[in-house]
Amino acid sequence: MADLEILSETEVERPNGEKVKTVIAKEPSGRIVVLAYAGEKMFFRQPHDPATKKPFTQKTASKYAADLVRLMTEKPEPLPPFLEG
Amino acid sequence: MLQQYVKIVPNQLRDDVQIRMGRIRYLPIDPRHMVYWDQPFPCIYALTSSDLCRLNLRTLEVESFGTPPFSYSYARTNLFVLPGVSTRNVFAFYADVTAGQVRVFTFDIYDQTWQEHTARAIIDASGYIHHSCSDGNRFVYIGIQSAKPGELYRYDAADDSWGVLPAEDLRGVDCVWDNKVFASVLYSANVGATEEERMSRDDKIRYLDLSDMTWKDFSVRLPKPRCGWVYYTSRAWLMNIKGTLYCLITGTDKTIHGQEYEQRGMLFKFDADRNKWLPIDIHPQVSRYLASQSPCYTFSDTHLYVGHLQSGGEYVWSHARDLIEIPLAVLEEA
Numbered sequence: 001m002a003d004l005e006i007l008s009e010t011e012v013e014r015p016n017g018e019k020v021k022t023v024i025a026k027e028p029s030g031r032i033v034v035l036a037y038a039g040e041k042m043f044f045r046q047p048h049d050p051a052t053k054k055p056f057t058q059k060t061a062s063k064y065a066a067d068l069v070r071l072m073t074e075k076p077e078p079l080p081p082f083l084e085g
Numbered sequence: 086m087l088q089q090y091v092k093i094v095p096n097q098l099r100d101d102v103q104i105r106m107g108r109i110r111y112l113p114i115d116p117r118h119m120v121y122w123d124q125p126f127p128c129i130y131a132l133t134s135s136d137l138c139r140l141n142l143r144t145l146e147v148e149s150f151g152t153p154p155f156s157y158s159y160a161r162t163n164l165f166v167l168p169g170v171s172t173r174n175v176f177a178f179y180a181d182v183t184a185g186q187v188r189v190f191t192f193d194i195y196d197q198t199w200q201e202h203t204a205r206a207i208i209d210a211s212g213y214i215h216h217s218c219s220d221g222n223r224f225v226y227i228g229i230q231s232a233k234p235g236e237l238y239r240y241d242a243a244d245d246s247w248g249v250l251p252a253e254d255l256r257g258v259d260c261v262w263d264n265k266v267f268a269s270v271l272y273s274a275n276v277g278a279t280e281e282e283r284m285s286r287d288d289k290i291r292y293l294d295l296s297d298m299t300w301k302d303f304s305v306r307l308p309k310p311r312c313g314w315v316y317y318t319s320r321a322w323l324m325n326i327k328g329t330l331y332c333l334i335t336g337t338d339k340t341i342h343g344q345e346y347e348q349r350g351m352l353f354k355f356d357a358d359r360n361k362w363l364p365i366d367i368h369p370q371v372s373r374y375l376a377s378q379s380p381c382y383t384f385s386d387t388h389l390y391v392g393h394l395q396s397g398g399e400y401v402w403s404h405a406r407d408l409i410e411i412p413l414a415v416l417e418e419a
Contacts, residue, residue, distance in 0.1 A: 043197070053245070
């Protein structure tokens with residue numbers, strides 16, 4: 001993250017207990033990206049808004065990051081009964 | 086996280102059977118969806134209940150890539166590799182019920198990061214991706230189960246765009262073969278029907294003809310399971326394996342141990358020249374392992390792999406963590 005300008009970050013706990021951090025950052029090129037980290041490891045990098053395929057603005061990045069947090073923290077759906085073990 | 090596991094082969098399978106029918110390997114993961122790929126080495130990528138992982142088929146080492154950016158759901162997710170589009174991305178489709186969308190993610194196997202692509206709004210937000218398929222190259226066909234008359238979409242991975250296809254009352258789509266998208270086939274539940282009634286049923290196979298985008302009846306009906314089958318699980322799976330159409334039927338057989346029901350799987354190969362299904366002779370042990378109600382399967386150039394999902398139940402063969410590895414040569418001999 002050394003070469004990134006952090007614009008905002010949010011830490012949440014996933015249903016499995018894992019703590020993840022969602023970061024909105026500006027790269028040296030000026031591009032705004034949405035990132036997600038599990039500990040120190042980045043596991044998600046979104047370079048553009050998937051809804052429009054256009055570069056993020058701070059507003060669209062915030063909206064996307066909030067949705068990503070929602071997606072990552074939703075409780076998993078239980079298995080159908082015949083698959084429970 | 087790298088773990089080493091030892092191959093365990095049940096001793097009920099004799100050596101000659103193992104050679105003939107392949108192996109049943111202990112599976113150190115519990116896959117919900119899995120897909121074979123030869124990148125960066127022959128392996129299976131699998132979504133388990135907790136993470137995306139990779140099973141090295143040479144060494145049986147398992148590497149975890151951590152939790153994906155979406156919550157786990159058995160029926161709302163599917164995995165594909167599309168070598169015609171990317172040599173480094175695993176595609177994961179996820180039905181996001183809250184947003185009423187099918188969302189597309191790719192996992193870069195070298196950078197080990199996820200990225201999201203264009204989503205597709207669906208009509209029935211509660212719909213399931215019960216089963217979906219790809220042409221193995223560029224297109225992924227996503228069937229949405231619960232809405233009637235159903236929804237069918239085609240994702241173009243090369244263009245990151247979606248199309249809408251005509252849909253019937255389908256549970257999903259199984260495979261693309263001969264420019265046809267075959268719908269998942271569900272036998273009507275008929276436990277209690279007489280054997281004569283079961284064997285005389287008119288089980289048509291439906292497909293979407295991609296040349297004119299209309300649904301039609303396949304010229305040949307579903308293969309008939311052998312006498313004594315009860316159709317407990319009532320499911321047939323159509324598979325396009327290296328250009329040949331196969332059918333896996335799961336059901337319950339009461340002929341082996343008298344009145345004791347036992348799960349069975351039967352494999353058939355479609356002979357296009359003779360326009361008929363040919364049964365494939367598989368060992369009873371393998372047949373039991375193939376009987377999962379919801380098997381996840383994939384194949385390489387040499388083997389068909391079936392991951393097991395069943396884990397309990399009165400009529401269920403209880404081996405939750407096995408990988409059945411059947412040489413394609415066995416299927417091709419049929």
